[in-house]
Every structure is written in structure tokens, then in C-alpha cells.
Amino acid sequence: MAETGGPLALQAQNIVKRFGAVTALDGVSLQLAEGEILGILGDNGAGKSTLIKILTGFHQQTSGELSIRGEQMLLRSVDHARSLGIECVYQDLALANSLSIYHNMFLNREIVYPGPIRFLNHRAMRERAAQCLEDIGVHVPSVTMPVERLSGGQRQAIAVARAVNSNARILLLDEPLAAMGAREAGLIIDLIMRLKEKGGLSIVMIMHNYAQTLDIADRIMLMQRGRVTYEQHSAQTSVPELMEIVRREYRAMREATNGGAA
Amino acid sequence: MSESVNETRRRPVASRASSRFGGFAWSAELRILLVAVLVGAYFETANHDFLLTSASLQNLSQFVAPAAIIAFGEIMLMIGGEIDLSAGMVFAFAPFMMAFAADAGAPMWLAVLAGMAAAGLVGFVNGAVTVFLRLPSFVTTLGTLFLINGITLTISRGTPVSTPGGLDFMAVMGGWGYSEICWAVVIALAMHVLLRHTRWGLHTVASGANPLGASEAGIHVNRLKLGNFILAAVLAGFTGILEGVRITSIDPQAGGNQIMFLAVAAAVIGGTPLTGGSGTIIGGLIGAAVLGMLNDGFTLIGINAFTFNIILGAAILAAMIFNIHVARLSRRGRS
Numbered sequence: 001m002a003e004t005g006g007p008l009a010l011q012a013q014n015i016v017k018r019f020g021a022v023t024a025l026d027g028v029s030l031q032l033a034e035g036e037i038l039g040i041l042g043d044n045g046a047g048k049s050t051l052i053k054i055l056t057g058f059h060q061q062t063s064g065e066l067s068i069r070g071e072q073m074l075l076r077s078v079d080h081a082r083s084l085g086i087e088c089v090y091q092d093l094a095l096a097n098s099l100s101i102y103h104n105m106f107l108n109r110e111i112v113y114p115g116p117i118r119f120l121n122h123r124a125m126r127e128r129a130a131q132c133l134e135d136i137g138v139h140v141p142s143v144t145m146p147v148e149r150l151s152g153g154q155r156q157a158i159a160v161a162r163a164v165n166s167n168a169r170i171l172l173l174d175e176p177l178a179a180m181g182a183r184e185a186g187l188i189i190d191l192i193m194r195l196k197e198k199g200g201l202s203i204v205m206i207m208h209n210y211a212q213t214l215d216i217a218d219r220i221m222l223m224q225r226g227r228v229t230y231e232q233h234s235a236q237t238s239v240p241e242l243m244e245i246v247r248r249e250y251r252a253m254r255e256a257t258n259g260g261a262a
Numbered sequence: 263m264s265e266s267v268n269e270t271r272r273r274p275v276a277s278r279a280s281s282r283f284g285g286f287a288w289s290a291e292l293r294i295l296l297v298a299v300l301v302g303a304y305f306e307t308a309n310h311d312f313l314l315t316s317a318s319l320q321n322l323s324q325f326v327a328p329a330a331i332i333a334f335g336e337i338m339l340m341i342g343g344e345i346d347l348s349a350g351m352v353f354a355f356a357p358f359m360m361a362f363a364a365d366a367g368a369p370m371w372l373a374v375l376a377g378m379a380a381a382g383l384v385g386f387v388n389g390a391v392t393v394f395l396r397l398p399s400f401v402t403t404l405g406t407l408f409l410i411n412g413i414t415l416t417i418s419r420g421t422p423v424s425t426p427g428g429l430d431f432m433a434v435m436g437g438w439g440y441s442e443i444c445w446a447v448v449i450a451l452a453m454h455v456l457l458r459h460t461r462w463g464l465h466t467v468a469s470g471a472n473p474l475g476a477s478e479a480g481i482h483v484n485r486l487k488l489g490n491f492i493l494a495a496v497l498a499g500f501t502g503i504l505e506g507v508r509i510t511s512i513d514p515q516a517g518g519n520q521i522m523f524l525a526v527a528a529a530v531i532g533g534t535p536l537t538g539g540s541g542t543i544i545g546g547l548i549g550a551a552v553l554g555m556l557n558d559g560f561t562l563i564g565i566n567a568f569t570f571n572i573i574l575g576a577a578i579l580a581a582m583i584f585n586i587h588v589a590r591l592s593r594r595g596r597s
Contacts, residue, residue: 078478078480079480082480090475090478092472092474092475093475094472094474094475094476094478094479095472095475096467096468096471096472096475096476096539097471097472097539098467098470098471098539098540099464099467099468099471103464103468107464107468107476107479107481108461108465108476108479108480108481110461110464112461117460118460118461119455119459119460120458120459120460120461120464122459
């Protein structure tokens with residue numbers, strides 16, 4: 001799939017993940033070029049979340065190989081993945097609502113004064129957070145505002161900004177537009193496009209909405225029952241085509257189940 | 263052009279930030295301070311000897327300080343979504359451990375440390391059972407409440423002992439009229455800095471607000487909780503020692519659930535909700551002062567002892583309702 005000459009940001013080959021008797025991923029391969037946005041579509045239980053959790057180092061694959069920037073490795077833990085520049089924004093956003101925007105952006109990566117007690121350097125964190133938000137075009141009244149007073153879209157933007165702020169090179173977004181109105185979703189889509197233009201960041205998004213995904217992503221990947229059933233450049237496919245593939249798979253599955261029952 | 267737009271947008275951020283301390287609004291503290299001023303003003307007009315004489319100030323400070331110091335530990339736990347019901351029993355337990363250490367020949371400073379270490383051990387048990395055996399802290403500390411009370415009664419055979427130590431030691435540790443409130447203020451400042459200006463405090467707030475999110479960010483939530491249980495117990499034990507020195511007698515029946523609930527009440531009316539995720543040490547100190555003023559004020563006015571608890575209970579409810587609803591109104595006004 002990769003048409004550029006340089007090494008892929010991320011490559012997964014034949015990833016299998018079993019939880020006991022359940023096979024969540026059944027030989028998934030994935031390529032992510034530098035600066036590319038890959039959208040993963042699929043129903044609940046298709047294995048999208050499991051795939052993301054393997055890429056973040058939360059789970060380890062049963063078999064298959066992962067390469068980060070051309071180097072083959074096993075992601076041992078979330079910290080390990082993070083040290084390689086892989087950051088994930090989960091659906092629950094992992095924000096502490098009562099804390100301010102800048103505290104959230106620096107959560108567990110706080111800037112501290114030197115010295116034995118390592119007091120928090122609130123001023124430096126405020127300034128850096130405001131700068132970071134400005135750089136990626138996220139507008140909030142004040143970085144000292146508690147996150148609980150922000151809208152869903154703003155909160156998502158803060159969560160993305162936090163990941164970017166920690167020098168992410170591969171950003172994993174788990175349903176970044178879930179439960180969002182059109183205006184809010186537009187805010188996040190703009191943010192993702194700006195991040196792409198800035199460069200240096202490759203993005204994998206788990207999505208539900210086909211139209212939005214074709215809009216944002218360079219390439220889409222359709223997952224069904226733990227396998228990749230379709231992969232295409234966004235420009236070379238359409239919502240009806242994707243719907244037709246899903247419908248076909250669904251029918252085949254129903255026939256198989258009914259046939260088994262009969 | 264776009265530069266100047268950016269400048270004007272950024273300026274209000276900076277000015278608003280500078281009016282706050284460490285990025286946190288002081289609204290919760292200001293609300294309870296308003297309550298404290300109103301309560302103080304009322305009793306001062308009703309009884310002119312209420313605040314501004316040394317005797318009544320001493321009296322007040324001796325009521326406020328113990329509840330406040332215990333409240334600081336409870337606040338750290340409550341922010342993390344936990345509570346320590348055994349604090350009042352640790353309050354009675356620690357001074358006995360100190361007295362036993364002194365009897366065994368330890369110098370007083372070492373005896374005090376022994377008492378606090380014993381309290382810390384109870385805190386460790388509270389924390390370990392809650393964190394590792396996954397019991398709700400309400401249940402864990404309800405168990406240790408009775409357990410520690412029983413241990414204290416058993417080792418003391420139910421009788422008080424006189425407090426060991428020389429005069430200087432006595433004066434510093436609670437004998438002098440204002441030494442307890444001095445301790446309370448110093449500990450309040452230290453705890454405020456811990457909560458607002460260290461990673462420990464910030465992570466405690468984060469883990470109370472979103473436990474899963476905090477651990478996804480790599481925060482060791484269990485370690486924080488364990489530490490805060492130890493901290494709360496050590497503060498409760500230290501308060502028990504201060505009170506033992508002030509009264510010059512160590513009583514196995516001292517403290518108890520009365521002081522623990524006073525501390526929790528001080529924390530709550532000070533602006534720390536029981537739901538976790540936010541809280542304030544300074545608010546807890548002022549909250550304890552409000553409770554102290556209610557207690558002293560009604561006593562000085564000469565309210566019948568039977569009706570006193572009715573009024574105190576109603577006053578606590580009124581203060582909390584005021585606090586919560588003013589908070590809601592001001593939040594609505596801002597958003």
C-alpha cells in the first residue's frame with residue numbers, strides 16, 4: 001500500500017490475538033505511512049479496539065509481527081509504546097474533569113522546579129499549554145478553566161492536544177467523533193486536518209461514520225469479525241461501495257449461521 | 263494582523279491566571295469564609311465576649327484545631343474518593359502507644375514518633391485492605407474503627423493514664439493555649455502546598471476525578487491511596503497526642519466517632535464533596551472554624567444542653583445547603 005519510499009511509521013503483519021477460546025483478531029495486517037491518516041471502520045466486535053490496544057502496548061498479540069519505523073519489535077507495555085512516540089486518545093478521553101486544562105495536558109508529565117521536593121511549575125505549564133493549543137488552533141477562554149466546563153468537542157480537542165504535546169509521532173484515536181453533533185465534529189475534523197498539515201504525525205482512527213471517515217482519512221480499512229475485509233484509498237471508494245461490502249459480508253454471515261442451524 | 267488578534271486573545275488568559283493561585287479558583291474557600299464571617303459576626307453581636315477575649319479565643323482554637331488537623335487527612339482521602347472512619351479511634355490509640363514507649367524509657371521525641379508510627383501502621387492496614395483486597399474504604403475503616411477501639415480499651419484496661427513528658431515538651435505539643443492552633447495552621451499550609459503544588463496532590467485529585475483515566479496516564483493510583491490512608495491516620499494520631507498533652511491525661515474514650523464526624527463535617531462544609539475529585543485544605547480549616555464558632559457561640563449564649571445539638575445539627579445543614587447552592591448559582595452565573 002505504501003507508495004512513498006521511506007520506512008512505514010507502523011507496520012503490522014498477520015496479527016492474531018486470542019482471549020482464551022475467543023479469537024479477537026484473526027490475522028490482521030496494517031501499514032501506516034509517515035504522515036498518513038488511516039481510518040478503521042467496522043461493527044462492534046470487529047476487533048478494532050483490540051487492534052488499538054495491541055498498538056498501544058496494552059495487550060500483546062498472540063502471534064504476528066509489529067514494526068515501528070521499520071524496526072521490528074514487541075510492544076511490552078503502554079509506557080514502552082509511549083516511549084516510541086505512540087499515543088492513544090481513548091473514548092473516555094482520560095481527562096480529570098475537576099482539573100484545569102493545563103493540568104490535564106501535563107497530567108503525569110508535569111513540569112516541576114528543580115530541588116528535592118520538585119514543586120509544580122504552574123506558570124511554565126500554563127504558558128506551554130496555551131502555546132500548544134494556539135499552535136494547533138484550539139481556542140479556549142483560559143487554560144486555567146476546569147475541563148468540566150468545556151463542551152464534548154473541546155474536551156476531545158484537549159485530549160488530542162495532550163497526546164500531541166507529548167511528542168506523539170503515531171497518534172491513535174478511538175472514535176474521536178463519537179456522540180458529537182455536526183458542529184463539534186467539524187471542530188475535531190479541522191483539528192485533525194491541521195495536525196496532518198503540520199506534519200510529523202501519522203494517525204490511526206477508529207470510526208463509525210463512513211462519510212466522515214472518507215472525508216478525513218487518506219486510506220480506509222474495513223474490519224469484520226477479526227479480519228480486514230477491505231482496504232482502499234479514500235479517493236477510490238465511496239460510501240455506497242463500503243455499505244455494499246458490509247451488506248454482502250453480513251448476508252454471508254447470516255446464511256452461514258442459518259445454514260448451521262438448519 | 264493575525265499576530266495582533268492572537269495577542270489580544272492571549273492576554274485575558276494571562277491576567278485571569280495571575281488572579282488565581284496555582285491555576286485554582288479560590289471560590290470554594292471564599293464561600294466558606296463568607297459563612298465563617300457571618301457566623302462570627304452574629305455571635306459577636308449576640309455576645310460581646312465571644313471572639314475578642316483571650317480566654318474565648320483559646321477555647322475556640324482548642325475546639326477548632328483537632329477537628330481541622332484530622333479533617334486535612336480526611337480531605338486528601340475524600341478527594342481520592344475514599345474516607346477513613348477509624349480516625350477517631352486512631353486518635354485515642356496513638357497517645358497510648360506514645361505513653362507505653364515513654365514508660366519503656368524512650369525519650370519523648372522518640373515516644374511521639376512511636377505513637378505516630380503506630381497510627382501510620384493502622385493507616386497502612388486501612389489502605390492495604392482497601393486497595394489490594396478491594397474493599398470499599400467505608401467498610402474497611404468501619405472494621406478498623408471497632409478493632410482499634412477494642413485494642414485501645416484492652417491495652418489501657420479501660421483506664422486513663424497521665425501524659426508523660428517535661429514542661430517544654432508539654433508547651434510545644436499542646437500545653438500552651440495556642441500551640442494546637444499553631445500546629446493546625448502550620449500543617450494546613452504544608453498540606454495545602456502538598457495538594458496544590460506537588461505531583462502527589464495533583465495526582466490525588468486526578469485519580470479521584472477519573473480513576474481509569476489517571477491510570478491510563480500512568481499514575482499509580484493505588485500507591486497514592488495507600489499513602490493518603492497513612493497520612494490521614496498519622497494526622498489523626500498526632501492530634502490525639504496533642505489533645506492528650508493539653509488535657510494532661512490520656513483517655514481510651516477520647517476522640518471517638520464525635521471527632522471523626524466533626525472532621526468530615528468540617529471537610530464537607532469547607533467545600534470538599536464526598537464524591538471525590540476536588541477539595542480544599544484551607545476550606546477544611548475554615549470549615550472547622552465555623553463548627554467551632556457554632557459550638558462555642560451557642561454555649562456562650564447559654565443554650566440548653568438538650569437543644570444545643572438540635573441547633574448545631576440544623577446549623578450544619580444550613581451551612582452546607584448555603585455552601586452547595588451558592589456554588590451552584592455561581593457556576594451557573596459563570597457558564
